[in-house]
Amino acid sequence: MANLLGRRAERVAVEHLLAQAHAGRSGAFVVRGEAGIGKTAILEHARDTAAPMGFRVEQSVGAESETQFAFAGLHQLCAPLLDHADALPEPQQAALGVALGLRAGAAPERFLIGLATLNLLAEIAEEQPLLCLVDDAQWLDEASMQVLAFVARRVAADRIALVFALRDASASEGHPLSGLPELRLDGLGDSDAEALLAAAVRTPLDDEVRDRIVAEARGNPLALLELPRSTRPNQLAGGFELPDTLSVPSRVEDEFRHRSGSLPPDTRLLLLAAAAEPTGDVALLWRATAQLGIAREAVEAAEAAGLLAIDTRVRFCHPLARSAVYRAATPPDHRRAHGALAAATDPQTDPDRRAWHRAQAVLGTDEEAAAELERSADRARARGGLAAAAAFLQRAATLTPDPATRARRMLEAARAKHEAGASESALELLTAAPLGPLDPLQRAHLDLLRAQIAFHLTRGTEVPGMLMDAAKALAPLDAALSRETYLHALDAAIINGAGDAVPIAEAALAAPAPGAPTRPVDLLLDGLATTLTRGYAAGAPRLRLALEAFRVGSQAEPVRSSQSDRWLWLASRNAVAVLDDELLYALASRNVQLAREAGALATLPAALNFLSITSVLMGDLVYADELATEATVITQATGGVPLHHAHVILYAWRGDRAETTALNAIIDQEDIYPAGGTDVALAQYAMAVLHNGSGNYSVAQEAAMRACRSDEQSISSAGLPELIEASVRAGEPERAALALEQFTSLADACGTSWALGLAARSRALTSTGPDAEEHYREAIERLGKSRMASDAARAQLVYGEWLRREGRRQDARKRLRTAHQLLSDMGIDAFAGRAARELRATGEHPRKRSTQPAHALTTHELHIARLVATGATSREIAAQLFLSPRTIEAHLRSIFRKLGITSRRQLKDLPLP
Secondary structure (H helix, E strand, O other), X not given: OHHHOOOHXXXXXXXXXXXXXXXXXXXXXXXEEOOOOOHHHHHHHHHHHHHHHOOEEEEEEOOHHHOOOOOHHHHHHHHHHHHHHHHOOHHHHHHHHHHOOOOOOOOOOHHHXXXXXXXXXXXXXXXXXXXXXXEOHHHOOHHHHHHHHHHHHHOOOOOEEEEEEEEHHHOOOOOOOXXXXXXXXXXXXXXXXXXXXXXXXXXXOOHHHHHHHHHHHOOOHHHHHHHHHXXXXXXXXXXXXXXXXXXXXXXXXXXXXXXXXXXXXXXXXXXXXXXXXXXXXHHHXXXXXXXXXXXXXXXXXXXHOOOEEEOOOEEEOOHHHHHHHHHHOOHHHHHHHHHHHHHHOOOXXXXXXXXXXXXXXXXXXXXXXXXXHHHHHHHHHHOOOHHHHHHHHHHHHHHXXXXXXXXXXXXXXXXXXHHOOOHHXXXXXXXXHHHOOOOHHHHHHHHHHHHHHHHHHOOOOOHHHHHHHHHHHHOOOOHHHHHHXXXXXXXXXXXXOOOOHHHHHHHHHHOOOOOOOOOHHHHHHHHHHHHHHHOHHHHHHHHHHHHHHHHHHHHHOOOOOHXXXXXXXXXXXXXXXXXXXXXXXXHHHHHHHXXXXXXXXOOHHHHHHHHHHHHHHOOOHHHHHHHHHHHHHHHHHHOXXXXXXXXXXXXXXXXXXXXXXXXXHHHHHOOOOOOOOHHHHHHHHHHHHHHHHHOOXXXXXXXXXXHHOOOOHHHHHHHXXXXXXXXXXXXXXXXXXXXXXXXXXXXXXXXXXHHHHHHHHHHHHOOOHHXXXXXXHHHHHHHHOOOOHHHHHHHHXXXXXXXXXXXXXXXXXXXXXXXXXXXXXXXXXXXXXXXXXXXXXXXXOOOOOOOOHHHHOOHHHHXXXXXXXXXXXXXXXXXXXOOOHHHHHHHHHHHHHHHOOOOHHHHHXXXXX
16 A cells, blocks of 8 residues: 555545445545556555445456446446345346346346446445445446446435546546546655655665656656666666656556566466456466466466466456556467467357457458357347447458448448447448448448438538438338438428428428338328428328327337337427327326336436426426426436526526526527527527516517527427517517417417417407407416416416406406416416516505425425325335435435424325425
8 A cells, every 4th residue: 555655635535435425425436547646546445444344345447458348347346246136126137137148138228227236236235335446447348337427426325435446538528427526646745756665665776866766757656666676776776767758657558568578478478368358267367378388387477577466366466567468469469369268268158258359369351250249249239238339340340351241340330339429430430331332221321320420419500411311312222211311300400490491391291101001200200291391281180190199109009119219209399389288298298208117318308308398388397397307417417418498498487587598598609509499499488488477578579589480390389479479568569460370370270279278368469359358268268178277377367467457457356366376386486476566556465475394395305205295115216216215215304304294194195386
């Protein structure tokens, strides 16, 4: 532990983390710094401190050559814990078992594996506190890194501590661990460096020599310990050359390379085999050395040089020593070592590792080795290891002798990289794919993948056209995929707001008809394209037919159709376009349910956000807040891009000007949100609601006009009533009349209570006398039959306002009193404020909103309380919210304390918002 010298603050931080975890307040942090700076020593200090405290300690160590093996790092950590896996719910057991290669099954969603891992660790922590150490995290395989980063962000009330060691060069903003608390290690001060050097070098040093060594090491403990070991005594006495061009880690690696290079040839080859196989399996190493014809005694020289130690595992003195040995070897020696390891690896128990070693032993091309790698890629994909599948396929392509097969494998590797999130790397591979002969279908798939990557990376204005071209090329080759590509192109055009939606819709309608049976996605494409080209009167019935097919299909299929599920979110959005509140609620709820069941945390936040917006329109702003908050928490845990649209709409309906304006500014200024795109249009719709609520009608009118310019049909459907009200109040009846004509056509085509109720309310605002009253009453009746309580309450408000201006104060009071109570209870405060001002104008003082004990709960606590009130267990709630049961119990204790109760039964009896 010599290189912990001077690390008092770091030791205290570790000890504090362990004390917190021991007390049931889990935590995680990242130890960050350059190679050799002492990260491993901090982890060792954590281990040494934890043992006397009763912690169970488990460790995973990343290895550069292991990065292509999906979940290899997770397997290291979890394998000793799997005797507790029976305690997990079956879906989590299955996900973890498939990921670790212990059982067959469909590829699990990455974050369901994360939830399984979280709960497995929590089960262990119920028996004794658990410390998880992850060294060289920069070399963990991507799948393991994402899962462990998710776990680190979700531990809360369990007796778990996680410590990651990560090199500086890997600690970029986009790294899965970015955002976690950090312990940054810098170089030792001169006095500590001199003390460490004195402990490492027994030979007396001249002051000048000592100062030069300290200066050269720049406070790096490993450099201070290792540099003198490769220096002859006469050099220590006479001087030490100071390199100016190499960094400390590179210089230290050079020292390891120099030390290994002086060993006998057989020892060097044995070291190379050990470096190429980082699992540390001693038996495997001895089998490989036997294949190489090397006696076991050859290891003695490596041990004497302090490079390697063999006990229950094969261990290098430092990861830099491993990399130095591997990089110093010649290509022929690389092939010999990997060939021996392939021969020594059991093809039944570890076929993928054998395939990988065999591939590294090939000089030139080898179809048999390439085919074996392709089979490994299939197995990796089945476990959810897309990054591993891409690595296998890329290597398989380089080994493939046949140009057509090589091009196919390179294209598949690029697709796997894109699906794994490495889209820029996928683009690099695609530059190589066209070099081989591609058949027309492969060429179309290549064009489609280029367009999908471009949409993911840039959302550029050229992307919808790229997708449309790919759809046209696919039409005679794969009609089903062609139609889905047209739908993707339409969606991209709408999101970008670049004006391409109508030409793409026309091309989609001219494309070959779908095969039988007609899929929901085909109906959705036809409905959306017809609406964009021929208007709502022609398109709305087709859209409703498509949405009904999605709803019926979701309910009728015992085994979910992944094709239908993939487009369920777009179907939900178009339920707003046709103003069908029943379909909207059914599809939005189903979308969340499916994402939860699959553990699809990559898509769940978007589903939660949309259901949150739906809940706002239904008048349940408390539930909407819970959903939006849950989406934000999950996005933070998974490292996803923040989604703002649910919160901006929620804040607008609440009348929170500061928060709405701030989020609108973020959306308006960020380059990732195109000026005419959906995100900006949603934010402008929110601004229209905000200013209509507060009576700023000219500002509301401008915002509503901007929202309605979008190609996004759902925003126009929701935005036109806001534009009509704002224009009437701002004294621009002509503009209101034009918007009313457009909305009336839409509402008549939709024919729902929601649509016809909004149309009646809008007509009432533009009418006078008995006609106006008739329309107000119709609006209240129709909206009262819909799920949209927010709009129903606003209908009461505008009717009450009209009655007061007609001089009918008694009638006005009744309507305004109802509106004020409904809007206040929903938390729609700006519109409630409008109702209160109108009531005061009639001579009545509006009642104040009563404060309930539940108002003391946070949004997250209220969400948990409502779930408990339905009878859900802590384990069921934990699975839904991607937390551990112990964390749910901790939240419950806080909820009970705030509400002054002691049991779940009492919670069920309390009125919750």
